[in-house]
Amino acid sequence: xxxxxxxENYLETILILSQKLPVVRSIDVATELGFKKSSVSVAMKHLxxxxxxxxxxxxxxxxxxxxxxxxxxxxxxxxxxxxxLISLGVDEKIALEDACRIEHVISKxxxxxxxxxxxxxxxxx
Amino acid sequence: xxxxxxxENYLETILILSQKLPVVRSIDVATELGFKKSSVSVAMKHLxxxxxxxxxxxxxxxxxxxxxxxxxxxxxxxxxxxxxLISLGVDEKIALEDACRIEHVISKxxxxxxxxxxxxxxxxx
DNA sequence: ATCTTTTGTTAGTATAAACTAACTTTTATT
DNA sequence: AATAAAAGTTAGTTTATACTAACAAAAGAT
Numbered sequence: 001x002x003x004x005x006x007x008e009n010y011l012e013t014i015l016i017l018s019q020k021l022p023v024v025r026s027i028d029v030a031t032e033l034g035f036k037k038s039s040v041s042v043a044m045k046h047l048x049x050x051x052x053x054x055x056x057x058x059x060x061x062x063x064x065x066x067x068x069x070x071x072x073x074x075x076x077x078x079x080x081x082x083x084x085l086i087s088l089g090v091d092e093k094i095a096l097e098d099a100c101r102i103e104h105v106i107s108k109x110x111x112x113x114x115x116x117x118x119x120x121x122x123x124x125x
Numbered sequence: 126x127x128x129x130x131x132x133e134n135y136l137e138t139i140l141i142l143s144q145k146l147p148v149v150r151s152i153d154v155a156t157e158l159g160f161k162k163s164s165v166s167v168a169m170k171h172l173x174x175x176x177x178x179x180x181x182x183x184x185x186x187x188x189x190x191x192x193x194x195x196x197x198x199x200x201x202x203x204x205x206x207x208x209x210l211i212s213l214g215v216d217e218k219i220a221l222e223d224a225c226r227i228e229h230v231i232s233k234x235x236x237x238x239x240x241x242x243x244x245x246x247x248x249x250x
Numbered sequence: 251a252t253c254t255t256t257t258g259t260t261a262g263t264a265t266a267a268a269c270t271a272a273c274t275t276t277t278a279t280t
Numbered sequence: 281a282a283t284a285a286a287a288g289t290t291a292g293t294t295t296a297t298a299c300t301a302a303c304a305a306a307a308g309a310t
Binding site for chain 1: 210214215234235
Binding site for chain 3: 025026027037038040041042044045059
């Protein structure tokens with residue numbers, strides 16, 4: 001998990017689940033992402049070690065300040081990019097998939113520039 | 126090289142080098158990408174096996190029809206995305222880096238939609 | 251209380267894609 | 281011709297990230 005891509009995705013998923021569920025457990029993340037619980041268990045260990053999440057003795061996962069910041073950033077990109085692509089006429093499914101990939105590789109600068117310059121479309125948030 | 130990302134990058138590099146050099150060899154690709162020649166050697170073997178390139182007995186690399194198609198597509202994305210980001214005020218270095226990453230993960234549909242909708246900027250080609 | 255299911259962990263495996271090290275082969279220089 | 285340099289190959293290593301299999305512990309159902 002040196003590459004941030006996978007970590008970012010886990011953090012974003014934890015954020016999204018925390019809005020839908022009363023508590024977020026490892027198994028919930030696995031279900032959401034379609035991964036095996038063993039994979040998620042290892043990933044959560046790394047996120048814990050890197051100070052991105054805290055896990056209670058009951059197994060409830062919470063984002064730390066640092067983890068939350070990353071999750072928020074990625075989630076904002078996700079929402080913006082998918083809404084924007086949809087507003088351009090891209091099929092919703094494809095727009096969501098693309099947003100999921102672009103959100104991890106775009107720079108702060110480019111994202112800000114796009115937001116600034118193509119901002120005038122219907123946001124669904 | 127099941128993931129297309131690396132293969133696409135090699136093919137694009139071969140295309141670019143073939144416009145600059147009389148012939149393209151493995152070592153030229155390695156130099157351009159900053160990879161070791163052993164890595165490129167293995168990658169070229171895979172591209173050969175997948176019918177994306179042909180290598181002459183002298184070691185000269187040529188794109189096949191299939192390889193050329195991929196290279197052209199990626200290169201077009203690269204040029205469009207970088208020009209577009211630069212036109213939005215993104216620093217050139219960052220725009221190029223972002224284009225290099227986004228070009229491999231964006232769908233045909235989204236790329237077409239962006240091109241269609243934000244087409245009215247100064248292209249430097 | 252016992253058995254089953256759910257959840258989490260650990261150990262070891264697989265794959266992609268880079269790497270180093272060592273070797274071969276060809277080309278150039280003396 | 282002999283040595284040196286450049287280019288290519290091969291074998292084995294590393295890292296990230298998923299996987300399976302086997303186990304442990306907790307929660308629920310009978």
